[in-house]
Amino acid sequence: MTRRPTDERLDPVPLTDVSIDDGFWNDRLETNREVTLEHQYDRLGERSLENFRRVRDGKTGGFQGMWFEDSDTYKWLEAASYVLATRDDPELRERVEEVIELVGAAQEEDGYLNTYFALEEPENRWTNLNMMHELYCAGHLIEAAVAHHRATGETSLLAVATDLADHIDGVFGTGPDDLDGVPGHEGIELALVKLYRVTDEERYLDLAQYFVDRRGREDTRLGWEAEHPDETGGDVPPDIFLEDGKWDGSYAQAHEPVREQETVDGHAVRAMYLYSGVADLVAETGEDDLYRTLETLWTNMTTKRMYVTGGIGSESAHEGFTVDYDLRNRTAYAETCAAIGSVFWNHRMFQLTGEARFYDVLERALYNGVLAGVSLDGTSFFYENPLESLGHHHRAGWFQCACCPPNVARLFASLGEYVYAQGPDDDVYVTLYVGGEADLSVDGADVTLTQETDYPWGDSTTVGIETETPVETALHLRVPEWCEDVAASVNGERVEADAGDGYVVIERAWTDGDSVTLDFALPVRRLAAHPDVPDDADRVAFQRGPLVYCVEEADLDGVAPSHLRVDPGSTVETREEADLLDGVVTIEGDARAVSTEGWEGALYREYDDLADDESVATLTAIPYYGWDNRGAGRMRVWLPTD
Amino acid sequence: MTRRPTDERLDPVPLTDVSIDDGFWNDRLETNREVTLEHQYDRLGERSLENFRRVRDGKTGGFQGMWFEDSDTYKWLEAASYVLATRDDPELRERVEEVIELVGAAQEEDGYLNTYFALEEPENRWTNLNMMHELYCAGHLIEAAVAHHRATGETSLLAVATDLADHIDGVFGTGPDDLDGVPGHEGIELALVKLYRVTDEERYLDLAQYFVDRRGREDTRLGWEAEHPDETGGDVPPDIFLEDGKWDGSYAQAHEPVREQETVDGHAVRAMYLYSGVADLVAETGEDDLYRTLETLWTNMTTKRMYVTGGIGSESAHEGFTVDYDLRNRTAYAETCAAIGSVFWNHRMFQLTGEARFYDVLERALYNGVLAGVSLDGTSFFYENPLESLGHHHRAGWFQCACCPPNVARLFASLGEYVYAQGPDDDVYVTLYVGGEADLSVDGADVTLTQETDYPWGDSTTVGIETETPVETALHLRVPEWCEDVAASVNGERVEADAGDGYVVIERAWTDGDSVTLDFALPVRRLAAHPDVPDDADRVAFQRGPLVYCVEEADLDGVAPSHLRVDPGSTVETREEADLLDGVVTIEGDARAVSTEGWEGALYREYDDLADDESVATLTAIPYYGWDNRGAGRMRVWLPTD
Incomplete structure (x- = not known):
């Protein structure tokens, strides 16, 4: 199977149309909403929000936390927006609005927004793309803005994001007055495609394309910075990751042009965010070269560089990939954020192809490498997820570099978006077995899919159809790779279930009250x-x-x-x-x-x-x-x- | 068995009295002399010697290499001196004298000597004991000076070393005008005891005692520096090794007083040099508390934290020990220098006790963890010695941090000092099976021991005695722990050989031409x-x-x-x-x-x-x-x- 034409790609059933009511996930999601988000908001108040306040109030100096601390606020905003997409929570809504107002107040006249540089080195904007993460933070702002807009319809944060994106668009490019460079930590590429999708402004798509096309080219800024560390701003030198004393760019997937890359290399989170952005680009442009690159990278990762838990990135020093088959267990890095990044990338690969194999990897990461990242009580977190311990590895309440906790929070809060998808002909995919409901439009009719399941513990899942008018469609029920034996029945009658391509496909005219039951063998x-x-x-x-x-x-x-x-x-x-x-x-x-x-x-x-x-x-x-x-x-x- | 009284400790038969002629080691030692030392001298010329020249010539700035680059020159001088101890090499002697002259010319009026601070930050001497290694470099200078003096009888380098030691003695202490602090990287302790032994100046022994006694006390400078990084000089901040954001000193074995330490912790080379210095102190002072500490640490290391290759220090980030039973293989750090440090320490533990178990560990490290550190051709080196490779680990010609190559060179050049020892009653120990000769004094008579062996490949070793007058003494022939079955014969006649305490002991009146043959089973x-x-x-x-x-x-x-x-x-x-x-x-x-x-x-x-x-x-x-x-x-x- 190969990539679908761009107009045939699959779309997730959006979060606003999915509700979850599931024996396995209910507690997790409630803890995420009630405990984790609250816990994280308290942590933001100590550092990140204080930075925004200082900028708003015109102060200088006194920046607290990591230089990319802004992203913690943005990831919290994104997670909170996902919660608001699915439930009415006036208190949370008010808190979100307050934070948005604060973020907006910290934006500068020209659209620039980064509290580290505003407070500490206003003269050094965009001088250290390798390590200072202005574009990475911008990406998280944009993702939060898109999430907030989709959840609430409001444009308060979207306006901040578009102003910043427009500013970036004005700074970067290949023209004579442009700065020609790419982010040292990717993430803005996928964010810009999201922004394009909600605004229809092609320049955001073009900017994402620019960042992908220019990565790994010798004439962009990253290598130059590494050779001129004295001319770069920021706390962290641009050349901290050297190979044999020489910066080679692989840490940031900038060692060669993206289309020439054949192995997953460097910092694993950076890699996942890049590949996710590339997949988004392919979804819009249909470029085959880029798609082939993604296939090659995916095959390398899933057949040579991925833990059985779906974790990725073996090495702690650079938080990333090393060489084929280096899957050290006790000292595995397998950062929670990297497993989350793999969920993002595989979700997009599925959307490009409809192929179940991508969901197999997504599910492996989600139920293992990601889920381990947070304690059952929702208040402590793993950064590294080793597959073995001598008894000295323990979750912590927060981290100096606090990327993982809010990343878990935003993924869990958006879980509904991973459960169902629809193709251009309205055919329906059930991709994860999570109980609840989804409102779909099929053939112009409003249809509600219900799902009852004891997954991942039990063997039975029933998908029901509620519809006022009969609808004809193909229902694709994903059969996980681990399942060698699945039985399907429609309205209690056993039907032929050939799961050869990773789905049981049942195509028929569905009427109200119809149901399909799948029995997975769970050996x-x-x-x-x-x-x-x-x-x-x-x-x-x-x-x-x-x-x-x-x-x-x-x-x-x-x-x-x-x-x-x-x-x-x-x-x-x-x-x-x-x-x-x-x-x-x-x-x-x-x-x-x-x-x-x-x-x-x-x-x-x-x-x-x-x-x-x-x-x-x-x-x-x-x-x-x-x-x-x-x-x-x-x-x-x-x-x-x- | 326990520690011997200080006046009964064993002494190695000194290098000047031992010659090696051995099937296994001849090539190694010749390569070390002819290739490795030459190769290393060329490297010194590129960086380290240039620093001394700049200081000699009154220049400022332009320091090259690591901040402890001086130690490479000192280790080379020490290795070259060991070569001069055993053979006449006018060319090498001249080169050594030139380097000594250069080192002396770089010494300051008050005895201070460190080219980094002289060139770059003369105002910041002794402000960053944690990381800037002035005392560590001084220790290597002293060791080189003692080696040179013992080999040649000359005092040219010894005078430089005593001037520096006197300067240090004037700076450090617990008096009101003293700087109260200890080295972040140990090594000077054992060097000061060596200096005491050749000069008989008790103040050097006292200074070594001071550095050991003050380590890990809260009122010394290391912790203060970590809390005041802005008030310390040098390239490397004093607080780079933090645990949970807090400096705890364990990286430098300064987390608690030495006498309270029960596990081998932190940077492995630092640890080995410290324990070696402590053992030297015990040899002079006979302090039981310190000896018990060494026993405890040795037991922890050898039963829970040592590779089968004798390598130590599992973790790369801090080049050191982690927790009990963490013996990761492919990502083992097992620095060559740390295995060498284990040889140093175990050699001293043997001298304190006469116990063979220390030589078992020494031999394991020497023939495996150390020997792997240098290529057969003598020109490339391992820094890390993993026990497994995916095919990506390869020796390099030199390192940015070039501690290991000259450390191997000095150990190999001094190998003769590890082969024989004598106790106060002139009894003789053969501790390593390395062919050659040793000149001893037994009961006032000149005796030459000869050794013919096909160790480590074959099973037979013959020790011969050449003496003008018959001598009565006990010959202790070490039986390695791996040997479960040894046969001994004197002048061809089988004798009872009980190796219960790790030695075959044959006590008799020896006459010229007597010989003992040991047959080790080598399964x-x-x-x-x-x-x-x-x-x-x-x-x-x-x-x-x-x-x-x-x-x-x-x-x-x-x-x-x-x-x-x-x-x-x-x-x-x-x-x-x-x-x-x-x-x-x-x-x-x-x-x-x-x-x-x-x-x-x-x-x-x-x-x-x-x-x-x-x-x-x-x-x-x-x-x-x-x-x-x-x-x-x-x-x-x-x-x-x-």
Whole structure:
């Protein structure tokens, strides 16, 4: 399958038309709304909002936090706007309006808006594109503005965003008076396409195209800055990421033109935001070269550089990709934001193609690498998401660099937008199994889709149709890659379900009250990793449905996870544990536990001298997302095999 | 066993009295002398010597290299002095004298000597003890001066060193006009004890004691600097290593008083140099508290934080120790300098106790973690020594931070000092099996010990005695921990050899021409790591004699190391390969190679779907020290078991 023509691309059913009522997600989303957003607003008040106030009040100096602190406010605004898109919350609405007013008041006459430079170095705007993130912050402002406008119809923040985008459009370009440069941290590309879509102003699309086309060209500013650090402004030098003493641009995917890139490289969040923006461009322009680039990069990432949790970016020093098959577990970086970025990118790849494989990767990241990023109570967060711990990795309430918490918040608040999609012929896609309703227009008729599901724990999902007039359409029900056996029935009658292309497709005239029920087989899967992955050689990981499992010290009755040896062929059972971790299904079975006898005072011993008295241990595995909610203990996903 | 009284400590037979003529080491030492030292001198000329010239010539500014670049010159001087201790080399002697003259000419009137501060910030001496390394450089100068004096009897460099030490003694202390602080990078402590030993000036010993006693006290300067970075000089802020935003001192072992420390923490080279200096202090003062601290730290390191290669320091960001059992393989830092530091420390622990266990660790580090640090041709170096590679780790000719190459050079050039030792009653210890001769004084008689050995490849070592008059003494022949079965004979007659305490001890009246032959059994050992080490769970490593082995892609005929599965119980053979890697013994056997069939385009698959057709592969393992001499390929030490 390949990219669809631009006029046949799929569109998500917008957030305003989807309501979620789901056993798995309700608690999460309520916590996100009631606790996480509140918690984050309090943190904003301490640093980020204070910066905006200082600019508004005409003060200088005194900037607090990271130089891209503005983006935290924007991501909170975006998340809050998504909440407002789906529910009436006057208190939150008022708070959002106050923040918007504050942001607007900090905008300068010419449209420029960045509190770091306004307070600290007004003379140094746009002098350090590598690291000072003015364009990155602008992108988040634009995303927040589009979200707010779509949610409320208001233009208060949109006006701020368009003024800033117009200012940027006036500064950047290839003309003789233009600054020819690209952002060191991408994000504005996808934001500009969003802005184009709500304003119909082609210059925003052109500006996004400019930023993509110029990236990795030797005559743009990034490399020049790295060679002239004394002529750049800002707190952070433009050349902090050097390879063999030489800046090569790969940290920011600027080592070669985008169309020539074949491997996912550099800072993983930057990469995901870039590829998302490129996908948006392709959606509008239909450019095949760029699409082929995306396919190549996606294949590289998903077949050589992605954790089984959907996490990406192995290395902490540059928060990014390294080389093929470097999937270190305990020191995995796998930043929460990068997994979120993968959700963004794969969502767009699906929209370009309709292909289910992109949702498989999206779902893997969402239910594992992203979901682990926030505690069950919604107030503490992982920045890194390793697949193994010696008991020293623990979520924190906030970070000096606080990108991840509000990123989780905005993704969760917009979850509804990932559940359904429609093509140009009004055919309908159910892409995630999340209970609730969606209002669609099919063939000019108003249709409500209902979804009841016990996903990801149970095996049954029913999609119902409410319509005043019968409608003829193809209903595409996604069959996740992990499901090898799905049964479908329409109104209780079993129907043929060929899921060859990743969907059960049922095309018929639907009348009010019709329903389709899918029964997914939900076996416990035992996964192996590619033999070229050294860290997972002879290891097994458990997955059930979309959930990857791990063993955590708290469940092992004194045995450390590294003592376990699992026979991949042995029988395991699942158990519903309503009181554990807000309710999970555990995987239980037998394992061996190697003995620590004879090891006193020794770190290395003869294999032959090891004690034979290995004991039988109970293997209890929990969903990976739930670990470290009972204190920081030892944990591992990939278990040694017997 | 415990620490000996200070007047019973063992002394190494000094370098000037030992000559090496050994099948394994001759090439190494010749390469070190003829190639490595020459190569390093050329590098010094480019940066470090130029700094001394600028100071000598009264210039300002223009400092080149790292802020502790001076230490490279000092380490080269030390290494060259060790060479001069054992052979007449007029050309090298002249070069050494020229460099000494240059160093002396750069010393200031008051004894201060540091080219960074002299050229760049003369007003900021001693303001950034955390990171600017003035005391560290001074320590290396003192070590070079002592080495030069011992080798040549001259005092040209010793005079420079004592002037600087006297200056430091005048600056530091707890008096009202003193600066109360300790070095951010240790090393001067052990150097001051060396200086005390050649000068008999007690104030140097007292100054070493001061630096040890004041470390980790809240009222010394390190923590103050971290809280006042604006009041410190130098290129590097004093607070770069923060824990949770707060400087806690552990990076420099300054988080608590030395006597209270129980785990090896922070920067590994710093730690090794500190512990070496502490051991030297204990040797002079006999302080039991400090000795107990060393025992505790040694036990923590060797039972929980040391690679099987003797490498130490798992983490790259702070080049140091992390937590118990964190022995990540592919991303192991295991800096060459840290393994060298472990050799230094263990050498001193042996001198304090006479216990063989310290030489076991020393030997493990020397033959593996250190030896791997330099290429067979002597011109390229590892800084990090991982135990696994995906094919991207390769030695380099030099480093921006060039601490490791001259550190290897000085250790190799002083190897003779590690081979023999004597106690106060003139009893003799043979601690390493390295062919050659040593001139000793036993009971007032001149005795020459000869050693013929095919160590580490073969199983036989003969120690001969040449003496004009019969001498009565105990000859302690170290039995390495890996040796479970040793046979000893005197003049061809088998004798009882109880190696219970790590030595075969033969006490008798020795006459000229007597000899002792030891036959070590040299089986291939299969090692397991402690069950709490997650990275090595269900892995096996091969060791033969002191050499740890690895498999390298070059020997595997298209199979990647991560594809191999080894049965720890299967038979392996050894093979002498005279043409491989300058001559090695390889370990060969059968292994399974898992199939990559069916993995096209997949990164994770069902365990059950894996292809059954695993092939039999030939396992060929080479000594770890020899890897990456045939190009950078995939490598691993710990092999998955069957």
